[in-house]
Amino acid sequence: MDKSAKIYVAGHRGMVGSAIVRKLEAKGYSHIITRRSSELDLREQEAVRTFFQEEQPEYVFLAAAKVGGIVANNTYRAEFLYENLMIEANVIHSAYETGVKKLMFLGSSCIYPKLAPQPLKEEYLLTGELEPTNEPYAIAKIAGIKLCEAYRDQYGCNFISVMPTNLYGYNDNYHPQNSHVLPALIRRFHEAKESGTEAVTIWGSGSPMREFLFADDLAEACLFLMQRYSGRELINIGTGKDISIKELALSVKEVVSFEGKLIFDTSKPDGTPRKLMDVSKLHSLGWQHTTELTEGIALAYADFKAKHVAV
Ligand SMILES: NC(=O)C1=CN([C@@H]2O[C@H](COP(=O)(O)OP(=O)(O)OC[C@H]3O[C@@H](n4cnc5c(N)ncnc54)[C@H](OP(=O)(O)O)[C@@H]3O)[C@@H](O)[C@H]2O)C=CC1
Numbered sequence: 001m002d003k004s005a006k007i008y009v010a011g012h013r014g015m016v017g018s019a020i021v022r023k024l025e026a027k028g029y030s031h032i033i034t035r036r037s038s039e040l041d042l043r044e045q046e047a048v049r050t051f052f053q054e055e056q057p058e059y060v061f062l063a064a065a066k067v068g069g070i071v072a073n074n075t076y077r078a079e080f081l082y083e084n085l086m087i088e089a090n091v092i093h094s095a096y097e098t099g100v101k102k103l104m105f106l107g108s109s110c111i112y113p114k115l116a117p118q119p120l121k122e123e124y125l126l127t128g129e130l131e132p133t134n135e136p137y138a139i140a141k142i143a144g145i146k147l148c149e150a151y152r153d154q155y156g157c158n159f160i161s162v163m164p165t166n167l168y169g170y171n172d173n174y175h176p177q178n179s180h181v182l183p184a185l186i187r188r189f190h191e192a193k194e195s196g197t198e199a200v201t202i203w204g205s206g207s208p209m210r211e212f213l214f215a216d217d218l219a220e221a222c223l224f225l226m227q228r229y230s231g232r233e234l235i236n237i238g239t240g241k242d243i244s245i246k247e248l249a250l251s252v253k254e255v256v257s258f259e260g261k262l263i264f265d266t267s268k269p270d271g272t273p274r275k276l277m278d279v280s281k282l283h284s285l286g287w288q289h290t291t292e293l294t295e296g297i298a299l300a301y302a303d304f305k306a307k308h309v310a311v
């Protein structure tokens with residue numbers, strides 16, 4: 001990928017897409033093309049085909065998707081399946097038709113079986129039943145992996161798949177119900193501190209284990225792999241370290257300086273008990289994360305305050 005290559009970042013206004021654009025710009029890539037969903041709805045086959053034929057991108061980062069936390073995944077099950085299948089099928093097929101040199105598809109750690117051995121190795125894909133709360137999303141993401149493999153096998157396309165662990169960072173979604181746990185807790189602890197509320201509610205038992213990667217680190221890994229990896233097999237992207245949701249809540253509480261108590265609402269789902277990525281493949285290629293969790297939470301909280309808190 002040379003510095004003047006034409007690179008399409010799908011989903012450039014999202015947390016991950018915006019981090020990829022920042023990283024590309026910082027490294028001197030000068031020909032990045034983007035479209036908002038209001039300009040190009042990736043669910044629309046003809047619109048996607050026309051866009052690829054007119055623009056002829058050479059490289060594609062596919063970071064556009066219907067995304068959300070455990071409750072959003074479990075509530076909007078049809079949308080998570082339908083929209084993600086349409087986006088992936090349209091973009092990957094058009095990339096094939098227009099001869100894109102290389103495409104990176106972003107999946108998720110939820111593609112692995114709910115009770116797979118830990119840490120999750122890439123070869124555990126399709127070896128057991130999925131976590132029910134996000135099965136539709138996971139099935140769509142597995143279809144994306146299989147599209148990349150199939151277009152590679154049949155047509156020789158250089159389409160690669162990466163599986164990020166749970167992410168957080170700048171431009172995250174802070175919706176009270178639909179977001180992921182880390183932004184949800186930043187917002188809830190902040191609002192409780194501001195309003196003088198005595199306790200903050202954490203969904204579930206607090207015992208599930210999760211791994212968290214700062215989105216700017218993920219973006220760096222994506223560029224690294226785009227430049228150096230062209231294999232058929234998927235690659236996990238994570239830190240290789242996890243913590244319980246209770247421990248995460250205590251870390252967010254400390255960063256936000258909330259003094260009150262925690263309450264666990266066990267009527268809310270826990271989801272998968274643990275999903276720690278095996279990152280040995282990524283490490284052996286020469287990439288490791290740099291932002292540790294406490295530092296990353298502080299950066300995300302500063303971004304949240306700058307963008308979401310009324311002035
Ligand atoms: N967040 C996380 O914890 C994780 C995310 N991932 C993956 O990373 C990728 C990016 O996620 P993230 O940045 O968090 O998500 P965001 O919700 O922040 O961003 C998603 C982007 O997708 C775009 N998009 C959604 N639907 C359409 C559509 N129909 N047409 C065109 N664009 C569309 C949106 O564009 P617009 O703003 O213009 O509407 C939005 O900017 C996804 O593939 C996700 O599955 C993987 C693991 C964990």
Ligand SMILES: C[C@H]1O[C@H](OP(=O)(O)OP(=O)(O)OC[C@H]2O[C@@H](n3cnc4c(=O)[nH]c(N)nc43)[C@H](O)[C@@H]2O)[C@@H](O)[C@@H](O)C1=O
Nearest residue numbers: 069070073108110134179180181184203204208269270271
């Ligand atoms: C990235 C990943 O994201 C989703 O899976 P998940 O890992 O379960 O993600 P989550 O961040 O929503 O929850 C993590 C844990 O945290 C607990 N939890 C506590 N309190 C809040 C809370 O306030 N909000 C949320 N969302 N969770 C909370 C929650 O009960 C759960 O035990 C997938 O659907 C799928 O889309 C996917 O790939």
